[in-house]
Amino acid sequence: MKATVHVTLKPGVLDPQGTAIGHALSGLGFAGVNSVRMGKFLELDLAETDKAKAEAAVKAMCEKLLANTVIESYRVEIR
């Protein structure tokens, strides 16, 4: 199965990268960008064939490694 994981900063947590990208975009002449937030996107290819089990496993991976749950939240999708 394929899993995708979105890891994003929790609301309110400073995102220096996003801020700098927003700045750079306006410097390049792109007007009207109010804000940019940057996160991570992971695609996992899993041997597991049971959807529920795959989801549980990926969530465990997020808690343990893929996301820093102190400042980040994550979203898992299984296909």
Next chain:
Amino acid sequence: MKATVHVTLKPGVLDPQGTAIGHALSGLGFAGVNSVRMGKFLELDLAETDKAKAEAAVKAMCEKLLANTVIESYRVEIR
């Protein structure tokens, strides 16, 4: 409007980070992870209210800055 951008490495481009994460996952005891690919995920908040225009603008941002089209591809969604 809100735009989301997924920037991922093109197929065939080596992904050292994804590989390392895959290793780390198996080190943590997660079996059956065949491969991991890592990408970026951006959320933009735009002043533009026309969907087509917003999409065109964000695509231009990707071409110019957000993605390195030599090794990365991107996907834009507007909501």
Next chain:
Amino acid sequence: MIPNSKITDEVVKEHGLTQDEYALLLKIMDREPTLAELGIFSVMWSEHCSYKSSRVWLKTFPVSGPKVLQGPGENAGAVDIGDGLAAVFKIESHNHPSFIEPYQGAATGVGGILRDVFTMGARPIANLNALRFGDPKHPKTKHLVSGVVAGIGGYGNCIGVPTVAGETNFHPSYNGNILVNAMTVGLARADRIFKAAARGPGNRVLYVGAKTGRDGIHGATMASAEFTEESEAKRPTVQVGDPFTEKLLLEACLELMAEDAIVAIQDMGAAGLTSSSVEMAARGGLGIELNLDHVPVRETGMTAYEIMLSESQERMLLVVKPGAEKIAERIFAKWELDCADIGVVTETGHLVVKKNGQTEIDIPVAPLVDQSPLYRRPHVPSPRRPVIKAANTKAAEPIAALKKLMGCPDLASKRWIWDQYDHLVGNDTIQTPGGDAAVVRVRDTRKALAMVVDCTPRYCVADPKTGGAQAVVETWRNLTAVGAEPIAITDNLNFGNPERPEIMGQIVGCIEGMGEACRALDYPVISGNVSLYNETNGQGILPTPVVGGVGLIDEYTKTVGLGLSKPGLTLIVIGETKGWLGASLYLREIAGWEEGAPPPIDLKLERKTGDLVRGLVRSGKAAACHDVSDGGLLVAIAEMALAGGIGAKLDAPPAGIPVHAWWFGEDQARYVVATDDPAGVLEAAKAAKVPTRRLGESASRSLTLEGGGAISLDELRAIHEGWLPKYMS
């Protein structure tokens, strides 16, 4: 005033104030405070900001001397190094945040100490770090090591300040409370040191740097509260660092400082806008009025409470000369930083804070600062430990013991760590990590600064006074070993809960020992930091008073390292070896015994021995030099051999001392010198009345002990370099 939102006992308690402290607050205010005012008292009277448990003892440190330009009390201390220049330095802890979020906690710790130094008008030239982690076998340790090291590197590398030295120990007492202490050394013009005292009513107050968010609100109170399981729930209080913004802030501030524009400048560290504005007003004996509507924020709907207590990083508060606002605006705009006029210096002596046209805070500054609680907490001295006779300890075969020691977590090479730190940027690093002290050149002069951090917690727990003195003395020795003249120290006192008399006893003992050593060596304390309540569920850390020392080298080509660079050098130990094994690393690692009184310190002897050694280095008589510390003589020689890639043939120990005590005893006031001119060294030592003994000669690519086996450098190196990478993989 805005209406009061019910200050209950519960609310007061949540703010970390005792009933007595709250009563004092009421007396000062002469009315019930607003919640925002309570918040301000809470952070200003926290242990972290007020030093309420340690202040009476800190006053006993010697803080002056002919070279001291600025002692404790400002953002950082400063000493005169000649040529019209000053070395500015300080150490700071970020222990609790680093335990909760190791990467960001450590990174923002580095960011904070850098700001303390460049706030003084100094360009940072080097970073150091002192790290203590729990048992390597503890499930959290590896993750913490990896995050902390990446965070320190991530911040320092990006801002372009080399991280040149540090120390890293492991002990189960740090399982729930790691220590992350970061030190920065900077250079300033001696006649242009900037201070934080507000002057001139009517002068404008400017806010520059990053926008304010809801980061780390209550961070300062958290850093003073004992950890419980629940405190992990305070997680959203961690701040995220932005080294890129800090780099811009650094360059912009230094550019502005070159103009005649600044009256006072203070970084926003712990307790952010609160402590910076209060301290500026207090130091100038004046008031400050702030309008929070002008503070750049990155969240909507922030309250006065939140804005005043936010610990968002990379921000500065300035008071500028009349008309200088324009200069500041131009420079900050060039560096693409926010700069906002948020208030004015007043004559009222009050901190007045307005938001949406309402006065939310109105506190008399002088009593807030001067009447802050001060405790002379009860303390009991640590029980005396017995002196352990070397003859009563396990005698291991020297090569086997050496192998064990060189590969133990505390002594194993920390290359895996410093490889992740850019220790070269600037191209002034004359001695890189791996030696006794790092040496960094002073630009455009022939001088260099030597710098080091040290502490031996196992001595401090065994006998706080001796341990405190030893920490000071070890930095002094490390500076001496590279030929530097030690100038002054900064210190970071890391301890458990001061409300426990045993812990308070450790604090008092360590401070006493440190002060005594500083006085005897003319080596004053010019800055420092205190971190208490490093305790989880009643389990305190080992007492860890980290000392950061800085020394001056007049001619940078005349420093030596510890490496044996060629065969045929005579190795001589300077100082007397009696074979003291109590509280030694040998005893802990080989006999599994953390016991005994630590080696005594004789400060007169230290001084005499160090002065001799410094002379040997400076006169070129020493081709290599290393002080003898953890692990004793044989470990010191092994480190010299590995550093230079040349081994040694060592003579048999003298009669009358157990072989293992000779090689691994930790008697103080000793150095190993490698020389081309043994006669010259012995003569100088004799003139100085310092005992010496020939140890052997540098030779081949192995260490050979007469009558005691041998080991190749390749094998030794594999052991020494192998532990940490293997552990982290």
Next chain:
Amino acid sequence: MKAAVISFPGSNRERDIMMALERAGARPALVWHGDAEIADTDLIVVPGGFSYGDYLRCGAMAAHSPVMKAVNEKSARGTPVLGVCNGFQILIEAGLLPGALMRNASLRFVCRQVHLRVEDSQSVFTNAYEKGQVIRVPVAHGEGNYTADPDTLKKLEDRGLVAFRYVSPEGKTDPDANPNGSTDAIAGIFNDSKTVLGLMPHPEDATDPHAGGTDGLGMFKSLVNALH
């Protein structure tokens, strides 16, 4: 020889490289990234550091700075351009050199002395070295893992456009000697005309006998030889 050293927000080795140029007898001058013009110069240097914090992708934002247009123009007219570390990343992002620099294979920043083999001594950047010479210089980066598509790699090899490779002190390629996992141990490359050089290591931090040795001086001497 005049050299223009470009400074971006977040650059941090501009002074190191200016000192190295001076030690070799050149006259360097700083140029601010916001400037649209570069005064008359014999050489352009894009120094190391963390331009724009290395956010998004290393070098991506700097590659769009106003000054980069001028760099492109001058380069097209033959002015030599040297990019070191972050400068290499910027030149790649700006399209002046092919390929990409990925996270180090270890995923860790690495600062240490490495050995490089000089693969070509015919360029303005390397004429003071011998072909095959091994030099010792430091690296300090987190994203220096060079990669390119097979066609590009083949072209680099066929046309002798690999400038330096990571090797053991004895001059052999060896995985242990490769600090970042770069394909074919590539440490630095030229453009087609060998007027642009990008490399990850820092020769500028090996130009002083008391701070890291002098093996890097050859690069700056080469430039002075060729461009005086």
